[in-house]
Amino acid sequence: MALLRSAVLSLLAILVYASSTAGNHTVSTAECADLSNTTWSEYRHGGKLEVQYLLLTRSNMDCATVFSKESLSDPQRRSPFNSSLPSKVIIHGFRALGTKPSWVKTLAQGLLWAEDVNVLVVDWVYGASFAYNRVVQNYKEVAVQISVLINELITHGSKLESFHFIGVSLGAHVSGFVGTLFGGKIGRITGLDPAGPMFKGADVYDRLDPSDALFVEAIHTDSDYFGISIPVGHVDFFLNGGMDQAGCARSQFASMYGYFICDHMRAVHVYISALNDSCPLTGFPCYSYDQFLNGRCVDCQETFEGTCPRIGLLERSGITVSPLPYQEKVFLLTSASAPFCVHHILVELEVSPLEKSAEVQVTLSSGGHPEMERKLKMHTKENVYKTVMASPVPLCKIHSIQLKNTGSRFYRQGDIRFQSVCISELPRKRETDAVCVNTVYLGRSFPWSHDFVLLCGSY
Template identity: 70%
Template sequence: MAWKWIKAFVYLSLCVTSAAGDEELSQTKCADFNNTTWMEYRQATKLQVQYLLLTRKNADCASLFTQDCLNHTQKHTAYFNSSRPTKVIVHGYRALGSKPSWVSGLAQALLREGDVNVLVVDWVYGASFAYNLVVENYKEVAVQISVLINQLTKYGSTLESFHFIGVSLGAHVCGFVGTLFEGKLGRITGLDPAGPMFKRADPYDRLDSSDALFVEAIHTDSDYFGISIPVGHVDFFLNGGMDQAGCARSRFASMYGYVICDHMRALHVYMSALNGTCPLIGFPCSSYEEFLAGKCITCQGPFNGTCPQIGLLKNSGITVSPLPNQEKVYLLTTATAPYCAHHILVELRVSRLDKTAEVQLTLISTGHPQTELKLKLNTDETGYKKVAAHPERLCNIDSVQLKNTGARFYRQGDIHFEYICISEVPYTRGLDPLCVKNINIGRGVPWSHDFVQVC
């Protein structure tokens, strides 16, 4: 650990200054990400990191924080308020050296939700080119950020007031900043923390629940660019943490659709949670398969009945103490913004079959995409459960349809359902299950039932 604190000591001799005061800000252009050329970057003697500040007073025009050895007087931008919480945004790997286009949207969402300071860490030119070389830079970036945080605490900010939000590799940068401050930062949110070169890393070298008072992570691409293991107090695995609804599966799709759509979905869902009106809650479960099988439809156990929620609620809404550690929670989302899905539990009981059968169940809400479930019915089972994502609440489901599908010559001819029940999870008082009993379905004869209800 000595090398880090030696570097930190050196950096602490640097001064944090703003680009301009009140009068100067009105005459200068807004700060933006570094536009250093590739050749200038390769010739630089040290890693380039700069900080952009946005508040409600300058929401449309960022000001610049810099570390300036030549100016030993401390000047803070007129917009920074140390009595307010500070959100620190850290981007990840930038293969082509381009600035991240999503930063403004995330900053604006944070400012709408609260009167806060938003600090954006620009390390684009240390985050570009070969990924393995970029990974070598991430601790250096964290050390430089820690210098800034240390200086701000001298001017009234508290470590607990800092909420770091890191995307991909940026999540591990945040984690190492937390390590340097011995886990005393208020909160870290990792948006699909990077997996390559980190999946087998020591917790000291990656994001971990010990890095802040509360650490959460959203996983959307754990089979490729994201990390597959839990790294926080609570880890949200969206749609199992891998293939996301609406992301292309074909190599002939666009580069974004095929390569990074899943990975970036964590960011877009998080932004949507800040902007949206419906909750994105997760259910604790031992596996995604058990969650889909309807075996984890409450938040009892580790959360004492309160489901953790993506967004800015304190500790994601978790009220238990001590906080759980590396608790996996699962939730389903829709294919498009705002991504909010209502979790519908479908329960079927079937009379014993002579042959296996396949059925398709469709939930219909007028004006919204249909939700289709395909179920395989076995000869040795009679009861089935399945959790599905639907864009509307239970009371806005207009009808349910069933169809006997499968191979024409080998499927079960007639199927008798003792009942079909659909309910919303977690259970909401007043939204009792919708049940239909005694249903017969023949080959090629779809069945449907309309519901008449008011939310």
């Protein structure tokens, strides 16, 4: 399977690159530095391992400078690096086309808007290009080179715990090996959909794991293809179960490049969006995605003592419990576009005993937004059914709920009697947070609906 993925990526690269013009060694203006582009000739003959570093700070947010250990001791270069500030280190991953990653500047500027920090971008595009299996052979050497620079920064006053590595795909495992070289003493590692091929079955020494930093988190968005499916951090966010992200095209008419990497790159775009802190992207600890969708995990009390982890720059993702959890999976739903966050609405149906199996469609409506729908299959041995739905608005702005007996023909189920129909917003702190309607009769051919008049903050 790993070889198949590598072959697909190589074919994709050839098809796209054959129709593109050759790039330059370094794209730059007279003053500003930029990441590398691999030329077609270099790409055909395999990438060479060459690492450079770009520095951005609040004083040069729009104009990166090339950075090296010599920059610290050469007064003529006047590097804007400030050793008294925390440092964010961005590491890209495999470059199927040999081109520079387009998202780096947006991520760097998002970090700088959020915090006054040094942002170091690790440019290893040359070594990250060509065949995937050959690129994987380079990642530890890249980590060694980065560790040399980090050591130099420490001698100039930086603190090891002040470094936050943000690694994308294969870059997450580069970050992990840097952490291994420093005995897990660097401050934080964020893995954005850590690479899966050739790493899922690898020893923890060879991939990202919780021992690589004081705090390790990962965001999973493509765990069924290019991303890794196992937890690799103290806390692992699985968005929409970790695969098949909302808004990522599945049709044959989608661009080949977009079809293959949309899910994989969603972790990057969600993280960039979270830096704006416009709305919370909150995860809920649960054993599996199915259990989460079935309403079995409604709060964070048992695992995190009530404080749910959030994607973004909160210290330890907002986790206050000690000791830290280990490879804790948390789940959340997202929308198809920025800022990606949704409100998690729990629907609970308590049903009187059924004579036959049934299927009920639940629809939530809010003015000006698409309706939210979910079908629930009901059996004779259960009487409580739950489901979690993604809503663009909070509970207080949901106008109505509708139930429809969609299984009446297939299951030949007659009228259904509900003892209660309840909705609430997660995380739920109290049972009384739910809004309920009691004694509901759902006819075989006629849907049931109920309008809500709720005031935000009054329930």
